[in-house]
Amino acid sequence: MRPAREASRRYSPAVVEERRRLVGQIATAMETSSVIRDPGSRQLLLQELNHALAGALGYRELSLLRPQIVELVTVCVDRPGGLRRLVDCMELLDPGSEHTVTLLRLADEWHTVELFIDYDFPWLRDVLSAVDVTGELRRFVAETRATPPPPWCRTAWDLLTHLASANSHASVPPWLTLLDRLTPAVPETVQERMRDLVAQLARDWGVTEQIEASQPDLPAPVGTAYLVIQFEKYGGDDDSYIMSHWYQWSSPVWQPIRGEDRRVWYGELEAAVDQVINETERRWADQSGAVTIEFVLPWQLINEPVDTWRKELQSPLPSPLTTEYPLVIRSLDRIRAGHWHRVWRNRWQGLPRSDGDRQLIHCASRHQVDVQLQAALNSKSSVAVLVLSETPTANSDGERQLLVGLRSGVPAIVWHRNAPSTKDLCETVASMIGDQVSGRGVVELPRHAARLRQLAWSEDPDVLGPHVGHGLVILFDDPDRQPGRTAATDDGRRKVLA
Structure with missing residues (x-):
């Protein structure tokens, strides 16, 4: 005053x-x-x-x-x-x-x-x-x-x-x-x-x-500018979605700006995303640095191949999003399920620790679903990455494993749409994380996945080709960056994110 x-x-x-x-x-x-x-x-x-x-x-x-x-x-x-x-x-x-x-x-x-x-x-x-x-x-x-x-x-x-x-x-x-x-x-x-x-x-x-x-702001790390695009089913019977989006340039405080919502039919989702990306790029025309795109997907779209979507669809040469942006998906169901958030935060906040021999990755076997998988995850509180045994299509073991992973608070869940062997996929994820027991490798997972996808496109332009970078899906959820919510501590003050 x-x-x-x-x-x-x-x-x-x-x-x-x-x-x-x-x-x-x-x-x-x-x-x-x-x-x-x-x-x-x-x-x-x-x-x-x-x-x-x-x-x-x-x-x-x-x-x-x-x-x-x-x-x-x-x-x-x-x-x-x-x-x-x-x-x-x-x-x-x-x-x-x-x-x-x-x-x-x-x-x-x-x-x-x-x-x-x-x-x-x-x-x-x-x-x-x-x-x-x-x-x-x-x-x-x-x-x-x-x-x-x-x-x-x-x-x-x-x-x-x-x-x-x-x-x-x-x-x-x-x-x-x-x-x-x-x-x-x-x-x-x-x-x-x-x-x-x-x-x-x-x-x-x-x-x-x-x-x-107050301290002077540290330089924002590369890749901390975000465009978050969310789809939510509109009504019960028709084939349309409410598309919302938030954007924020590099800042240690999560306080995104919300864009205008729009109703989009399923067949027009890619074109609507292209429009939002172009609008956001024009808004950031005077900036320099990397941008990560996150798709918040409902259960109906959780396996939608957003990693194959393109930008500049009206041009003679549309380009895949994954050749330019680190791209991950997120679970709308987990964001909305507040009773899952405590265990989710527990796993996320445990990432910075470096207390000896920790298991960061759990690779689910084809027979490890439901209670068996949940018990395995609960016994290994350090697990931050779950690799599914198969693509989570409707009524599959992969779908049940995905649900268990979300309920158990695992921040990163990985699968492959073109079904390479689980062993090969686990080895790929392990190589991306490296030997960083502090969990920093997990935080860098979206960036490593982006490089792998870019390598796939440069070596094999066939989206269904054998390169592991094609069809690689990363569900990556940071509980401190939820769309529509600013970061805050328990007493209501804004929280600076690491």
Whole structure:
């Protein structure tokens, strides 16, 4: 909550000049708008503004247009939330126009001036306006506000005003966290001044300990950007699914952004996925790094050959997803079955241990199903990878083994669609994990599988060919990254993922 301002404090000349500058820029942006220049539209704007402010504006009618606009803007900025209401009404009458976008940006900047009005801050605008927006800064804002920053946010000052204009219930105001992050990015000559401002703001907001305890973000490891695509059966009888998706660029905190849901018929699933991937790639056009795609599948689709799906289907040369992305599947049934989650987390959280001779892989035999398999898994709490004896088709032993593996909390379950011998498949999985008893090899399993699939395509372009990389299926479930849920500790605070 913003600290109370002393009524007797007088604004510095620099702050007064900032206010005058913004009123002038807002008036100029409005003066060239067709909504203002047309008398009928202007009257409609005033009518909508009266409704928005729940009362008469109480400003003087002047004969000249420019002074009348300045009078209107001045009246609005002197009323709590008045300028934002004015811009909202302009957007209602002239949505998406250049004038409206300019006004939205200026309204955010005005809110920042109001927020910092008791501080020596005008220098900050010049400094941050010279700092370009990076992908990491965009990710931070996207995760904080659950939506990407608008395209007009091209500088750090734009991002700051964008964050400062939004209400937040976080203990540390997001704009203050952003300022703290920006300190190393400004010129050395003003870094000390920046630190002093952050410290003063932290004291006034009562969050000094949280700011001091914050650590600089470590570089995000390669492959921690995710696109999660989920299918869920629609209704009972028809052949359609609700397709949902979430996306998040590299971040140690799991707080994905949810995309728009859509209903898709079974025969159109691949094309719908292609569309979502293209949309996400356009959104990440200014990023660099690896992306993992995860398919969250219901039981009806658990053996769907998503690893053979392609992207850019409308092009003359569609390409397999697996040649570009690490790709795994996940179980919607396990994510929805909360009574399975404790044992699931137990196995996942046991991965970092390196306490001697641990068995990380269990290869099920053809006769090991149901109770026998469950007892074997429960007696080996270190098992993190289950290799099925066969493809989990309907009513097969492989399907029953898969169900036992999910119930027993095994994070990674592997099978092969083209049915190589179980022994060969187990040896392949063991070679991918290596001798890392700490479980790090299990965590890297999706990346190793991606390389194996790429090798298969480079050596044998026949998807049904003999290479073990064709038809290899990896079900890989991290309980700390569930679609629709952010990572949190028991007391509700967000948890940093390893």
